[in-house]
Amino acid sequence: xxxxxxxxxxxxxxxxxxxxxxxxxxxxxxxxxxxxxxxxxxxxxxxxxxxxxxxxxxxxxxxxxxxxxxxxxxxxxxxxxxxxxxxxxxxxxxxxxxxxxxxxxxxxxxxxxxxxxxxxxxxxxxxxxxxxxxxxxxxxxxxxxxxxxxxxxxxxxxxxxxxxxxxxxxxxxxxxxxxxxxxxxxxxxxxxxxxxxxxxxxxxxxxxxxxxxxxxxxxxxxxxxxxxxxxxxxxxxxxxxxxxxxxxxxxxxxxxxxxxxxxxxxxxxxxxxxxxxxxxxxxxxxxxxxxxxxxxxxxxxxxxxxxxxxxxxxxxxxxxxxxxxxxxxxxxxxxxxxxxxxxxxxxxxxxxxxxxxxxxxxxxxxxxxxxxxxxxxxxx
Numbered sequence: 041x042x043x044x045x046x047x048x049x050x051x052x053x054x055x056x057x058x059x060x061x062x063x064x065x066x067x068x069x070x071x072x073x074x075x076x077x078x079x080x081x082x083x084x085x086x087x088x089x090x091x092x093x094x095x096x097x098x099x100x101x102x103x104x105x106x107x108x109x110x111x112x113x114x115x116x117x118x119x120x121x122x123x124x125x126x127x128x129x130x131x132x133x134x135x136x137x138x139x140x141x142x143x144x145x146x147x148x149x150x151x152x153x154x155x156x157x158x159x160x161x162x163x164x165x166x167x168x169x170x171x172x173x174x175x176x177x178x179x180x181x182x183x184x185x186x187x188x189x190x191x192x193x194x195x196x197x198x199x200x201x202x203x204x205x206x207x208x209x210x211x212x213x214x215x216x217x218x219x220x221x222x223x224x225x226x227x228x229x230x231x232x233x234x235x236x237x238x239x240x241x242x243x244x245x246x247x248x249x250x251x252x253x254x255x256x257x258x259x260x261x262x263x264x265x266x267x268x269x270x271x272x273x274x275x276x277x278x279x280x281x282x283x284x285x286x287x288x289x290x291x292x293x294x295x296x297x298x299x300x301x302x303x304x305x306x307x308x309x310x311x312x313x314x315x316x317x318x319x320x321x322x323x324x325x326x327x328x329x330x331x332x333x334x335x336x337x338x339x340x341x342x343x344x345x346x347x348x349x350x351x352x353x354x355x356x357x358x359x360x361x362x363x364x365x366x367x368x369x370x371x372x373x374x375x376x377x378x379x380x381x382x383x384x385x386x387x388x389x390x391x392x393x394x395x396x397x398x399x400x401x402x403x404x405x406x407x408x409x410x411x412x413x414x415x416x417x418x419x420x
Contacts, residue, residue, distance in 0.1 A: 048163040052387040055371075065380040065408040070208060071268040072242065072328040072355045072399035075321070080272070080311060083320045101303055106291045107279070108306040114313040115279050119262060120255040125284040128291050129306065131298045133238050133265035133278035134160060137202075139297065140261050140280055143290045144200060144232045145170055151200040152193040154185075156358070156388040158208045158236065173198070179360070179390075182349055183212040187221050194225040201226045204236035206243070206250055209358045209388055209395040211351020213243070213250055223257045234261045238278075239354040241269030241322045242399075244329045249322075250353060254281050261286070266309050268354070270321050271328075277301055277309040325399070329355050332398030332405055339409040345416055355399025358385065359412075360392060363419045367391050370415070377418070378411040 060066050081091040106112070107129025115129075116122040130136040137160055145151060147169035153161045155174045165172035175189040194201055203222055205214045214222070226233040235253035243250060254262035261282040267273035280290060294300075311317055333350065336357060340348045345362040363370070367384035371394070374380050385393025394412070398405050 045166070045169070048166045050160065050163050052159050052383065055368075055387070056383065059375055059381055063375060063379050063381045065378075065404065065411060067397045067400070067405070067408040067412075068381045068383045068395070069397045069400070070354075070356050070383075070395075071273055072271045072325045073401060074273060075271045075324075077308065080308060080317070080321075083317045084311060084314075085316070095304070095307070098304060098307065103300055103303040103306045105295070105300040107301065108310065111277075111306045111310040111313070112279075114310050115264065115281065117315070118313070119252055119281045122254065122281050123284075126281050126287055128280050128287045128294065129301055129309075130278045130280060130294065131301055132267060132276050133236065133263050135294075135298060136263045136265075136278045136280040137161070137234065137236065138164065139290045139293050140232075140234050140263070140282075141168065141170070141200065142293050143286065144261070149199045150195060150197045151202065152190075152195075152198050152231075153201075154203045154207075156207070156209055156390055157202070157204050159387060159389075161202050162389075170200075174389075177207060177210060177212060179349070179358075183207065183210045185214060185218040185221070187218070190221060190225055194229055194231065196229055198229050198231045200232045200234065202234045202236070203253075204238075205253070206237075206239040206351075206353035208236075208239065208354065209356055209383070209385075209393075210349070211239070211244070211354040211357055212349075213352040219251075219253070219256070223253070226259065227257055230259070232259045232261060233257055234263065236263045238263065238265040238268045240264070242325050242329050242355060243353040244326070244333060244350075245352050247326070258283065266312055269325050270312050271325060272308070272312055275302075275305040275309055277305045325355075328399040329353070331402060332400065333357065335402060335405045335409065336396065336398050339406070339413070343413060343416070356395055356397050358388075358390070359394045359396050361394065361416060363416055365419055367394060370394070370419075374412065374415050378415055380408050380411040382408075382412065
């Protein structure tokens with residue numbers, strides 16, 4: 041008699057969905073403070089009133105199912121050698137990840153996943169009957185990639201390797217030698233390399249856009265989104281860039297899952313990724329990231345019970361705390377006692393840490409950090 045494998049919930053997303061809208065201070069977000077529609081259209085220059093009127097007159101119809109051509113061309117422009125045929129527009133990066141795994145792996149396949157990471161693949165591997173191994177970024181080495189673990193995790197039978205760069209939750213950008221090692225490991229076994237690059241563009245320590253893995257190896261699937269570095273999470277627009285034949289197979293899976301994204305999402309994302317607007321959005325994002333982390337650094341410097349390694353990019357950092365309390369328990373107490381919210385480190389596989397968002401207005405961030413400090417003081 042067949043047995044049903046227990047369903048593994050996506051605990052992080054469920055926790056965020058349950059509580060992020062019921063607190064006074066929410067530092068669990070992982071992107072920068074969102075743009076308004078007016079603010080986005082104003083970045084185009086020209087007649088804002090006419091642009092708003094054109095959006096208001098848009099028929100709320102289905103867009104092109106794989107993404108409007110204008111949007112796919114705008115995305116392809118930022119990936120070397122890509123064309124619109126290499127791009128599939130998805131409902132957020134989360135669907136791009138899901139559809140990628142469905143398309144290029146099968147039940148029983150071995151996958152290797154970077155840790156810490158956005159924990160989607162942790163549950164997906166079990167729910168879709170893939171076998172998962174992991175390789176780590178090491179906190180005691182400033183979140184450097186453990187190259188020995190990478191070699192061990194990517195075995196001869198491995199068919200899929202997943203990395204996130206810049207990293208969630210640490211904000212670290214991989215060095216050139218680490219990137220080369222990841223590509224070589226995937227190439228050695230012929231594995232697909234999925235590169236979640238949703239924080240590219242949110243660099244703190246450089247004005248250079250983080251180099252994509254796309255074009256470094258023929259079996260790369262590069263994942264992007266308007267949610268993180270672009271401050272447009274409400275559009276729910278993500279994408280995958282990969283070989284045209286594989287992208288077409290992914291579209292076939294998408295027919296069963298979401299069919300398409302939204303027409304307004306496509307139109308506004310095409311504005312955001314246009315050559316005139318994209319640099320302005322990234323300048324805004326980097327301003328939030330740089331000012332925001334300064335708030336975290338000053339707060340951490342004033343305490344002897346927390347430690348944070350400065351992130352290279354992203355609007356988040358991983359804060360290590362000394363208190364003898366589980367991180368999810370800490371977060372639940374923070375919710376109940378201080379009406380503030382962050383993401384617990386144990387849901388990234390590293391207890392004793394908190395993922396803290398700082399790409400938000402200064403006073404808001406400082407108040408959230410103060411409430412975290414108050415609870416740490418209460419715990420003693």
